Amino acid sequence: MRINVLTLFPEMFTPIQTSILGRGLEDKKWELNIVNFREFSERKHHSVDDTPYGGGAGMVLQLMPIKAALDSLPSKGKVIITAPQGKTFNQQMAQEWAQEEELTFICGHFEGFDQRVYDYVDEAVSIGDYVLTGGELPTMSMIDATIRLMPGILGNDFSSVEESFSHGLLEYPQYTRPAEFEGKKVPEILTSGNHQKIAEWRLKEALRATYLHRPDLLAGRDMTKQEQKLLEEIKDEEQTN
Known part of the structure; x- marks a missing residue:
């Protein structure tokens, strides 16, 4: 370009x-x-x-x-x-x-x-x-x-796909080593090796971040059944916290 x-x-x-x-x-x-x-x-x-x-x-x-x-x-x-x-x-x-x-x-x-x-x-x-x-x-x-969205610009071409706003949601939380610092631990699911559960966790946390910080992004979103279910769980969890 x-x-x-x-x-x-x-x-x-x-x-x-x-x-x-x-x-x-x-x-x-x-x-x-x-x-x-x-x-x-x-x-x-x-x-x-x-x-x-x-x-x-x-x-x-x-x-x-x-x-x-x-x-x-x-x-x-x-x-x-x-x-x-x-x-x-x-x-x-x-x-x-x-x-x-x-x-x-x-x-x-x-x-x-x-x-x-x-x-x-x-x-x-x-x-x-x-x-x-x-x-x-x-x-x-x-x-x-x-x-930065052009092929070959980012080191990992999947990086831009998983970022905030790419799918209309804020990005899920990210963690790296060490697994624990001053009593703060990385969520266990991320070290489990269960990629299906990790993907579901990431979707849920992306929905949670969007619900808490940019609810306007959810207003016109055509949500899947899985997203609807996860969002209801998030609302219940946030109300009890």
Whole structure:
């Protein structure tokens, strides 16, 4: 996959070029093309913002340099802009984007974009109802969530399948050595070697974590009979605790 990023701050994208994603870059499993759209400004000092028509506080990003930066790309794939009015990013979107051959992200700054910028994008996306100084951090989060789902990026391809949200549930608790520390023990079922019982325990604990911390995820879930049974057990257990 090829990722294009239009930004005023290319230096901010160092984190996604390190660790697991960085190894993916080195192995050419994905490409990162960062474009500073300030370079496409025709103004003397390469400014890319201006005062809004009609007055008001702050500055607005101009259309021309962004459009010129987009036009400079040999191809763009799906064009995504970070904006508060956009759809909230989630795991399903990451899974869908991971199937694309190319994605282009436009990072905002100042008081936002000239509205006409949106005529050149496919999706407006937000990462939550709060305000950041620019679109770089949301873009990095979305790139990370997407690229790590591609084959060969994670050391174990099953890792992304069992994570929180992959099946609409939070992840079950994980443990490693030692089996006991300061009186706190690993659940015996995990050392039993009974893989069927372990799988059932993990499903139940994933349901429990979701029920306790993100019950909204269960509201529209099409639950299997096994999940329904386990959830009833969880509710009884939590009421007696």
